[in-house]
Amino acid sequence: MDGPGKPPVFLARASYRQRRLRDATRLLPVVAAVLMMVPLLWSQSDGLGQPTSAVLIYMFVLWFIVVVIAALLSRLIDPDHEPGATNIEDLR
Amino acid sequence: MISFNLLIFVALCYVALLFTVAFVAERHAANGRVNWLRSPVIYTLSLSIYCTAWTFYGAVGYAARSGLEFLTIYLGPTLVMVGWWWVVRKLVRIGRAQRITSIADLISSRFGKSTSLGVIVTVIAVVGTTPYIALQLQSVTLSFAVFAQGSGQVWVAEDLNAAAIWVAAGLAVFTILFGTRNLDVNERHHGVVMAIAVEAVVKLCALLAVGIFVVWGIAGGPAATLDMIDQSAISEWSPVGGRWVGLTFLSAAAFLCLPRMFQVLVVENADEKHLATASWAFPAYLMLMSLFVVPIAVVGLNLMPPGSNPDLFVLTLPLSQGQDGLAVLSFLGGFSSATSMVIVATIALATMVSNHIVVPIWLSSTARGATMSGDVRYVVLLARRMSIAGVLALGYAYFRVSGGGAALAAIGLISFAGVAQVLPVLLGGIFWRGATRIGAAAGLLTGFALWAWTLFLPSFGSEGIMSASMMAQGPFGLGWLRPQALFGIDGIDPLLHALVWSMLLNSVVFFVVSIFTFPTPIERLQGAQFVNVFAHSSSPRAATQSAAGAEDLLIMAQRIIGSGQAQALFQAAAQKQGKEGYLPDVTPEFIERLERELAGSVGAATAHAMVGQLTQGANVSVQDLIAVADEAAQILEYSSQLEAKSAEQENTARALRDANEKLTALSIQKDAFLSQISHELRTPMTSIRSFSEILRDGEMGADEQARYAGIIHDEALRLTRLLDDLLDLAVLENGQVQLNNSEGSLRGLLDRAISAAGVDLGELGIHRRAADEQLTLFTDLDRLTQVFINLIANAQKYCDAEKPELRIRVRRVDGAQVIDFTDNGRGIVADHQALIFAKFSRLTDSGKAGGAGLGLAICREIMGRLGGQIDYLPGQGGAAFRVTLPATATRPR
CATH class of the missing domain: 3.30.565.10 (Histidine kinase-like ATPase, C-terminal domain)
Structure with a gap:
């Protein structure tokens, strides 16, 4: 990310960045859902699986990370930046 | 041990606090200070009504029975909120653009403002939510019973029922007081939301306090707790793939479709930007709520005598350790979870019942329609209050009939599966233009019937509605219709079985019927509006011929949304058209705007019908509508500038026309005035002249002299008055007036x-x-x-x-x-x-x-x-x- 220094010369850059942030926001639940299913693989692989406490720790750590990433993304995204609107800067 | 009476006292104090909070919030809102009432934090906290008593008490019981599976109930909503950019954002935008009042209103509005779809969704919601309300009543009464038992009383069924009826009545009073103050849901229930936010904090703190006490106070630290978990019965649990995935999906679906969640998520949302905060803060809230569930369950299983109800560990564990204060806090937490859920669920259901069932019936039963009959506003409010009482009475009745006792979690999941039947139609409606009203109705009915057949009716047990033989052999010996083994596919978990079949067939029927039916013009319009909500922020207009006088519309609007707001709306519309006063021209744009405002009070279908009665529109040709609809909308987007310009010209033309009319009328009036004024001036002058002539000629008595002089004086006064008025006006108009x-x-x-x-x-x-x-x-x-x-x-x-x-x-x-x-x-x-x-x-x-x-x-x-x-x-x-x-x-x- 660009630091909070001078505004970028090309506005299209900010617009581009916003779009990619949206992509990340869309992808996050998909990745999270897949990772939440991981404990299913552990128990079936060798019959014994991981101890319950390990599954518990895994789930909560995952949960925490997802919350942190979601918080970061939601702070960076500017909801006023309408994706449907064609920005003149993007065409330059 | 804390005495039972003291507990009652604490509970009453807590209730009084909630009333105060709600009241103060309403006062603040009434004074226009809503900023802090409407912060993202309050919004996030209000979402926490997802965590009911089922979470507060039931999650521990669930963990004690089925291990970590309870997590799925909170993972689903986490995924939905983290993925807010997919669905929730669109729902909120549609909710605001179309002034949606409930999930039934959303479905009805999307499919051509259909009344019948509204009724179907309302019925599903009522059937699915009633057991859940009963569940909350049960949990509150059980927690009372725990304390009663502790202070030496043994509660029998009558005591439980009495407690339940008191709780239900109290909730009805609160909900009616603060839930039906404003008719327009877009004015939002500030008091209710604030009280719920407070309750959200209380229940989180209570559960965290119990958890911290259990981990550090009893088990001896995190490491020891983890060891304890691995040695307990819970560790024998291993995840079942189908249930793990299925329940995560189910909870995600229910999070979107539950009437109470829709109420706080979409209807009470004040600002779309609050979603950005809630997208991470609400998952964090859920994570904290689930954090100590397993430790409490494990320690409870270890310490409590065998056979004690794991659903109440959160309460009985502190009590057994002599931690009375903690137990009371935990009781308040459970109480909060139950009451906040019941309050919001009741408001949501009452809105749906009154808007989609009561008011349409009332409208069609009154012959003359909206303008002629009495005060609509009063009828709608009354309907809503009656519905609140009715919904709570239903919940209480279910509580009495079911008799309690079943594991809390079971009822919760059945309820979830019921309301989740709305999901295919909901998602289809906002993402797929091709979805039709008939398809939606068919899908909903299929899903609802399958859910009732495979899950809801069997839940009453073998002595209930379905006999054991029917369960084993199917109705009339038709084996392929066995409720828990449809089409002969046997051996699946009953919940999963019901979920898979109902969702699958629901979606397939919805899709196939939609493909083979043709939508009505209004459906196509609404479909384009919903699916492309981000593209067209302005809505297409219904091509209504305006036979209605603006004054008739104003009279009707005043009855529904109140005179102040109606007048403001009409005045603003008139101003936008470049007119003065309160009566705008009845243009299609204005009709549409008005309809949307009214929909905020009585739902889209009813508002449409009411305005329709006055405008006698809607009989437009299909070609007309389609021309205005989708294709035209896209062209409009490109020519928006042109449109703005032509609108401006139209306004100017209208202003000119008005001015011209006024001038013509004025010039006629002026001519009339000139003859009038000369007449007015002449009459007194004539009498003054003639009487003064008589006086001049003399030869009369003193009496007559005085009388004639009096007449002259009066007439002179009249003249002066007239001249004063004219002078006054002239001075005012020239701006020479001095203000004192x-x-x-x-x-x-x-x-x-x-x-x-x-x-x-x-x-x-x-x-x-x-x-x-x-x-x-x-x-x-x-x-x-x-x-x-x-x-x-x-x-x-x-x-x-x-x-x-x-x-x-x-x-x-x-x-x-x-x-x-x-x-x-x-x-x-x-x-x-x-x-x-x-x-x-x-x-x-x-x-x-x-x-x-x-x-x-x-x-x-x-x-x-x-x-x-x-x-x-x-x-x-x-x-x-x-x-x-x-x-x-x-x-x-």
Whole structure:
């Protein structure tokens, strides 16, 4: 990310960045859902699986990370930046 | 051990606190200070009604029975909120654009404002939610019973029932008080939301406190707790793939479809940006709520005597350790979880029942429709209050019939699966233009029937509705219809079985029927609106021929959303069209805007029907509509600038037309005035001349002399009055007037005006409300009094009722202080309303008026000089004038 220094010369850059942030926001639940299913693989692989406490720790750590990433993304995204609107800067 | 009476006292104090919080929040909102009431934090906390008593008590029980599977119930909503950019954002945007009042309203509105779809979704919601409300009542009564037992009483069934009925009644009172204050849901329930936010904090703190006590106080630290978990019965659990995935999906679906979640997520949302905060804060809340569930369950299983109910560990564990304070906190947490869920669920259901079932029935049963029958606003509010009581009564009845006892989690999941049947139609409706009303109805009915057959009815047990033989062999021996093994596929977990079949067939039927049916024009319009909500922020207009007079619409709107708001709406619309006053032209845009505003109160289908009754529109050709719809909408987007320009021209043209009409009318009036004024001047002059001639010739008695002199004097006075008026107006118009500002009370001013107008002698009855008139004014009091005198005198002169009456009401409208003068006469016909303030205008030629038609013109000039205004207020059942005081005139006391 660009630091909070001078505004970028090309506005299209900010617009581009916003779009990619949206992509990340869309992808996050998909990745999270897949990772939440991981404990299913552990128990079936060798019959014994991981101890319950390990599954518990895994789930909560995952949960925490997802919350942190979601918080970061939601702070960076500017909801006023309408994706449907064609920005003149993007065409330059 | 804490005494039972003390607990009751604490609970009552807590309830009083909630009432206070709600009341204070409402007061703040009423004073316009809503900023902190509407912060993202409050929004996030209000979402926490997802965590009901089922979470607070039930999650521990669930963990004790099925290990980590309880997590799936909170993972689903986490995924939905983290993925807000996919669905939730669109739902909220649609909810705001279309002024959606409930999930039934969303579905009904999307599929052509269909009443029948609204009814179907409402029925599903009521059937799915009633057991859940019963569950909350059960959990509160059980927690009371725990404390009763501790203080030596043993509760039997009657005690539980009595407690349940008290709780239900209390909740009904709270919900009716704070849930039906505003009819328009877009004004939102500030009090309710605030109380829920407080409850959200209480339940989180309570569960965390119990968890911390258990981990550090009993188990001896995190490491020891983890060891304990691995050695407990819970560790024998291993995840079952189908259930893990299925339940995560189910909870995600329910999070979107539960009526109460839809209420807080979409309807009560004040700002779309709050979603950004809630997208991570709500998952964090869920994570904290689930953090200590497993430790509490494990420690509870270890310490509590075998056979004790794991659903109540959160409460019984602190009690058994002698931690009375913690136990009370935990009790309050459970109490909060249960009550907040019931309150919001009841509001949501009551809105749906009243908007989609009661009001449509009432509308069709009253012959003359919306304008003629009584106060619609009152009917809707009454319907909503009755629905609240009805929903709670249903919940209580279910509680009595089911008798409690079943594991809390089971009812919760059955409920979830029921409301999740709305999901395919919901998602199809907002993402797929091709979805049709018939397809939606077919899908919903299929899903609902399958859910009832495979899950809901069997849940009553073998002595309930379904006999054991029917479960084993199917109805009439049809094996492939066995409720828990449809089509002969056996051995699946019953919940998963029901979920897979109902969702699958629901979606397939919805899809296939949609493909083979053709949508009506309104459906296609609404479909484009919903699916492309981000692309067209403006909505396509219904091509309605406007047969309705604006005044009729205003009268109806006043009945539904209240007079102040309706007038503001009409005035704004008129202003936008470049017109003055309260009556805009009835254009399709205006009709559509009005319909959406009304939908905020009574739902889209009803609003559409009501406006339809007045406009007699909707009989537009299919070609017309399709032309306006999708394709045209895209062209419109590109030509929006052109459109703006043409709209501007249209406004100018309209203003010109109005001005022209006014001028023509005025010139006619002016001619009439000239002959009038010469007549008015001539008559006194003639009598003065003739009587003075008689006097000059002399030869009469002193009596006659005095009489003639008196006549001359009177006529001269009349002349002076007329000339004074003319002079006054001329001075005002030229802006040469000097204002003498001073301070005085509005009440005194009105008193003075009434006695000066000579009302005391006449037959005009005056109604005032003294309490509203306690205002101190700082302005030119003499001039203001002159305006009041004029208005009162006008009512006295022109009110043609048998028993003339004048109401004077002081109120605030949009932050401005206004005084309304309304009489009970015939009022002024619309054609003349624009003219009355013009000088020289007089509507009747009757001589009794005795003025030259300058009064109102002078009033308008005076109010203009004072910085306020005076308007004619149509649709009040008589002639009504509104005096708007300048902002500087009123001072806070």
